[in-house]
Amino acid sequence: MNMRPECDPDNANARDVARPPGPARSSERRPQGGGASHWRFWATAYALLILLTGTNLPTPLYRSYEAKFGFSPFVVTLIFAVYVAVLIPALLVAGPLSDAIGRRRVLLPALTLAGLGSLGFALATSTGWLFVARILQGLAVGAASGALTAALSELEPTGNRRKAAMVTTVASVGGLGLGPVLAGLIAEYSSAPEVVPFVVEIVLLIPAAFTVTRMPSTQQVARWRPRRLQIPATMRAVFVTSGSANFLAFAVIGLFLTLIPTYVAALTGSTNLLLGGGTAALMLVSSVVVQLMVYSGPPGRLQLVGLPILALGLGLLVLVGTVSSLALLLAAAVLAGVGHGLVFLGGLTTVNNNAPSLSHAEVLSSFYVIVYTGVGLPVLGVGILTTALSLTAAVSWFAGAVAVLCLLVLVVLRRGNRATAANLSK
Structure with a gap:
């Protein structure tokens, strides 16, 4: 979830600015071989937007799942809570890992997990499928949020960290809000309301994955270690x-x-x-x-x-x-x-x-x-x-x-x- 523009770039602490939920980077990284282009920056923002859109596609559909699989609102909260339970450790592990081995090596598996999570919802035939799909989504967001946020800061063409943070804010919270609206709109007027929204998400993840493959390589500047609280x-x-x-x-x-x-x-x-x-x-x-x-x-x-x-x-x-x-x-x-x-x-x-x-x-x-x-x-x-x-x-x-x-x-x-x-x- 978000979220605030960076501090004054002239400030000595400007490197350690607030970011959307995700671990902050321990050191500065810049892409090798030339400056980042505008399209890479905006395509990376698109990847963050679509990833977070997918996590909230189930929101308007939980009532349908309750009727279909016969569970209570308490089970809905469990399905939601398991997402958070796996997201937090993934957040603490994968953010520093992307500093050590590169953004692409973390983001491609993360987007793959996001696609599998959407596929799990589309194929769901029992409550167990919903738990598995939600776990996959939690792992995906935990793994990708820090790396995508760092990439946006690195790829901003003019080095404007305030702009990068603002775009991150809009993409993050915008994605969280777009998910329920998109799923509700598609499901309301679709013949397969519990399938089509997730198929659309999988299709939208394809250009996001292509964007990640085109990210410039980065030098390793930090040893990997999980974040300590x-x-x-x-x-x-x-x-x-x-x-x-x-x-x-x-x-x-x-x-x-x-x-x-x-x-x-x-x-x-x-x-x-x-x-x-x-x-x-x-x-x-x-x-x-x-x-x-x-x-x-x-x-x-x-x-x-x-x-x-x-x-x-x-x-x-x-x-x-x-x-x-x-x-x-x-x-x-x-x-x-x-x-x-x-x-x-x-x-x-x-x-x-x-x-x-x-x-x-x-x-x-x-x-x-x-x-x-x-x-x-x-x-x-x-x-x-x-x-x-x-x-x-x-x-x-x-x-x-x-x-x-x-x-x-x-x-x-x-x-x-x-x-x-x-x-x-x-």
Whole structure:
């Protein structure tokens, strides 16, 4: 998932900028033999966009799988969680590996795994197929996200790291939002709704694979080692507050990508797959738009503004469980997306700015692990609640609890900022 433009390129720490979920590089790499062309840069952005589009194609289809294979919403959350469970170790292993053996040698197998994951969904005849396909997708994204992000930075024709980071932001979150819309649109008007979206994804991966084969070779400048999760003592307070805020923000992302399409169907009685997928995508679109609008804002203020907006969106989601209003649900999605974008951008910037240069990669990798844990773990709690409560009640309880936690973290952040300001004034 994203996500913020780079710092000032004249800054000494500009090399260690925030990137979408994926391990930061430990050293600088430049392609051998000439500058990167425009087409390679934009084709690499296309590869990132399509890869992340494929990971969310199943979002509007989970309700159909439930009916077809006879499982509960809790199983949907398990299918989603297993994706995160394999993504995190792949993220920590494959990013540094691409530094050591080259981008192509990591990206081609990763895109192959993504294609196999889509094929698994297309051929699914039981719930087990869905788990296997989701595992393959998690391995693919974990392996490719760091390498593709690094490649975009290396291939930007003018060396403009701010532009490379912005393109990465749009491609990453845009892909996450495009997946549910594309699958919902195709599935709604296709005679094979659970097959055609994934066939389309496989076809779209072919030019992405061709792009990878045309990437310039790179020199090995780092020894391979998995990233260590390490937080320097001097920034643990910052990491705890920003990490907690983003854990909550991405828990909401997990909810929208797993259960909201089914929730929309229960709320409206509509069987339109595009409606459910579009509602999930609306949150992601709102997140990326607000990030593009305010990326240069003070990071501390972004979090302070984003948390109450996120809580307000969740409060509306609780209200939807009572009044059953689609318009109110869409408003909740927009507010939650805006809050998520502000919290994520502010938190990632804060952690990035405070991370020591010698342990920058380890700190950012730890932050991304928290992000992905937030995506996968809390939604399991919603799934457990659905075994005892209705889906509507489970979503309302989850939304209410996360809203309260957002406000508690907001209080802690405000106190921390005041204490910092007081120390600086002495």
